[in-house]
Amino acid sequence: MAQLMTIARPYAEAVFALGLEAQKLSEWSEQLDNLATITADEAMSSMIQNPLYSDENILSVYSEVMGGNLTVEGKNLLAVMAENKRLSAIPFVAEAFHVLKAAEEKRVRATVMSAREVTVEQKKQLNAALNAKFDAEVEITYVEDSTLIAGIKIKVGDWVIDGSALSQLNKLGAAIAQ
Template identity: 75%
Template sequence: MAQLMTIARPYAEAVFALSQEANSLAAWSEELANLATISQDPAMAAMIKNPAYSADQIVSVFTEVMGENLTKEGKGLLSAMAGNKRLSALSDVSEVFETLKAEAEKRVRATVISARKTTVEQKKKLSAALNAKFDAEVEITYEEDASLVGGIKIKVGDWAIDGSAQSQLNKLGAAIAQ
């Protein structure tokens, strides 16, 4: 997965730059999502991996499936990726593009994991604190994990805070063991 992300990043950055220049972030977002969905179809994934098919044959299948929804630039991306045997990274290209788009739009995605259901008041406080911390509109996904015992974990991209009771107990146990 990490290797595919490394492969995907330059393509996503190039598409992002192109879409910003043309003021077409939303259109590219949709087109990349569609291409990623097609590439993940089991039959298409098998075709992409099969060396018996040429890059042109694979691109023509994408073109046929997408129809009018495939732009000239989108076909260019497919051709470049197919020529370099990188089509298996299409879903990662879409994911990296969405991250770049969110950053440009000053939107951030966060995951908050708590031991119990988060109350409306807690959600308001967390939202305000995260919006201020990241100077952006933070879209928060709330999850529950009873194994945390108490407290919360917050993940925003590479940034994370583990304020769970489980984590604190583990740290205490490690300190006592020394």
Template identity: 55%
Template sequence: MAELITTARPYAEAAFSYAKEQNKLSQWSDLLNNLALIASDAVMAKLIANPSVSNENKVSVFAGILGADLTTQAKNLLNAMAENGRLNAVGQVAQIFGQLKTAEDKRVQAYVVSALEPTVEQKSKLSAALNSKFNAQVDIDYQVDKTLVSGLRIKVGDWVIDNTAHTQLQKLRAAIAN
């Protein structure tokens, strides 16, 4: 997976640069998400991986499905990826593009898992703290996991705070074992 993300990054950055220059970030985001959805289909994944199918045919399948929604520039991106044997990274291109767009929009996605449903006041305080920490508008997705017993886990990109009872007990167990 890490290799595909590394492979996908230059394509995503090029698409992002072009889309930003053309003031079409939302359109490109939607288009790349549609391409990723198509590429994630099991039959399409087999077609992409099949070396006996020409690159032109692989790209034409994408074009046939999207029809007029596939712009010339997006088709050029697919052709470049196909020529370099990188069509299997379309999903990661869409993912990285989405991250770049989110950063450009000064928006950040956070995932909070807690043992109990947070109150409105707790959500407000957490939102304010995360907005301040990341200097961006933080969209928070809350989930309840009763197996955590108490505490919460916050994940924003690669940044993670895990203050759950489960994690604290694991740390204590490890400390006692050493």
């Protein structure tokens, strides 16, 4: 997965620059989401991996499914990615694009994982702290994960803070093993 994100990042940055210049970030966002959904389809994924299908065959499926919602620029993106055998990275292009778009709009997405349900007061404190940390409006998704034992884990893009008991126990085990 990390490899696909590395492959996807330059495409996402190019599309973002193009969308920003043309003031069409929302249109690109929708188009990339649709392309990602098509790519993630099991039949399409198999077709992309199958060497019996030519780039033209695969691109025609995208065009047919997208219909009039596929722009000339979108077709160009698909053509370049097909030529470089990178079509399977489209969902990661969409993901990286959304991160760039959110940063441009001063929005950040965060995931907070906790062993137990987070209280309203804790949510307020986390929201204020993350808004200050990232100087942006942070959209937080809360997930309960009992395997953490206690504590929380916060993930914002590549930035992670792991304050879970599970993490501390793993560090302690590694220290003892040395």
